Amino acid sequence: DAGITQSPRYKITETGRQVTLMCHQTWSHSYMFWYRQDLGHGLRLIYYSAAADITDKGEVPDGYVVSRSKTENFPLTLESATRSQTSVYFCASRHAGPSSYEQYFGPGTRLTVT
Amino acid sequence: QQQVKQSPQSLIVQKGGISIINCAYENTAFDYFPWYQQFPGKGPALLIAIRPDVSEKKEGRFTISFNKSAKQFSLHIMDSQPGDSATYFCAASIGSGYALNFGKGTSLLVTP
Numbered sequence: 599d600a601g602i603t604q605s606p607r608y609k610i611t612e613t614g615r616q617v618t619l620m621c622h623q624t625w626s627h628s629y630m631f632w633y634r635q636d637l638g639h640g641l642r643l644i645y646y647s648a649a650a651d652i653t654d655k656g657e658v659p660d661g662y663v664v665s666r667s668k669t670e671n672f673p674l675t676l677e678s679a680t681r682s683q684t685s686v687y688f689c690a691s692r693h694a695g696p697s698s699y700e701q702y703f704g705p706g707t708r709l710t711v712t
Numbered sequence: 713q714q715q716v717k718q719s720p721q722s723l724i725v726q727k728g729g730i731s732i733i734n735c736a737y738e739n740t741a742f743d744y745f746p747w748y749q750q751f752p753g754k755g756p757a758l759l760i761a762i763r764p765d766v767s768e769k770k771e772g773r774f775t776i777s778f779n780k781s782a783k784q785f786s787l788h789i790m791d792s793q794p795g796d797s798a799t800y801f802c803a804a805s806i807g808s809g810y811a812l813n814f815g816k817g818t819s820l821l822v823t824p
Contacts, residue, residue: 631811640718640801640816641756656811688755699744699805701812703755 600624604689604704611679612712619674619707621689628694630672631701632656632664634685641688647672648694679711715739716804718815725822731789733818735802738783742804746812747776747787750799759800760787792822 602623611617621630632644633656643656645664653664661683663675672691676683686708690701718735725731735745746761762769762776762785769776775788789796799819803812 633814638816641812641814643811643813646811690755700746700758700761703748703757705755706753 602704627691631690715813722819
């Protein structure tokens with residue numbers, strides 16, 4: 599399917615476990631982003647990537663790791679999950695050109711850390 | 713530190729009324745100001761966006777008003793409909809290659 603997809607859509611994990619959230623886009627967009635959405639905080643940037651093998655920290659990167667070996671994939675790993683990482687995670691992507699800054703968001707992954 | 717401040721946190725408007733959501737920013741380097749709409753269980757989707765070289769942009773019932781000197785911008789939804797009930801986020805970014813800085817969101821409820 600064309601577009602941006604995230605998996606899993608829902609995940610429950612225990613404190614201390616490692617968990618990876620997947621993001622895949624079919625547009626060959628250069629830029630990809632991970633946000634977390636929490637009540638009262640809106641959307642906060644965790645990490646972003648300008649191209650394959652190029653990543654940079656956002657506002658709230660602690661406890662998260664990203665990689666981008668292929669343009670279309672941008673997985674987010676919680677190395678040792680904590681309850682404070684319970685959130686809804688959104689992946690987004692956008693074209694590199696200056697004509698449009700629109701970011702396209704995936705459907706989100708709701709993560710619960712018990 | 714919240715770079716984009718959004719108000720109100722929630723808003724109730726009657727059908728046919730005007731919904732107004734306001735945002736303020738500090739960083740004068742911001743040059744792209746979008747509004748995103750999010751329905752429950754979905755990802756945000758771009759509604760309308762503006763660059764600082766214009767003071768207003770209108771798309772259908774949705775209008776962005778931009779005041780560069782005051783560092784403020786707002787979303788006006790004319791003839792609000794129950795289907796407009798959603799959470800609205802303003803955002804700002806610096807050129808290409810930078811991520812969006814989002815406001816905390818406004819939950820809009822349009823009553824029949």
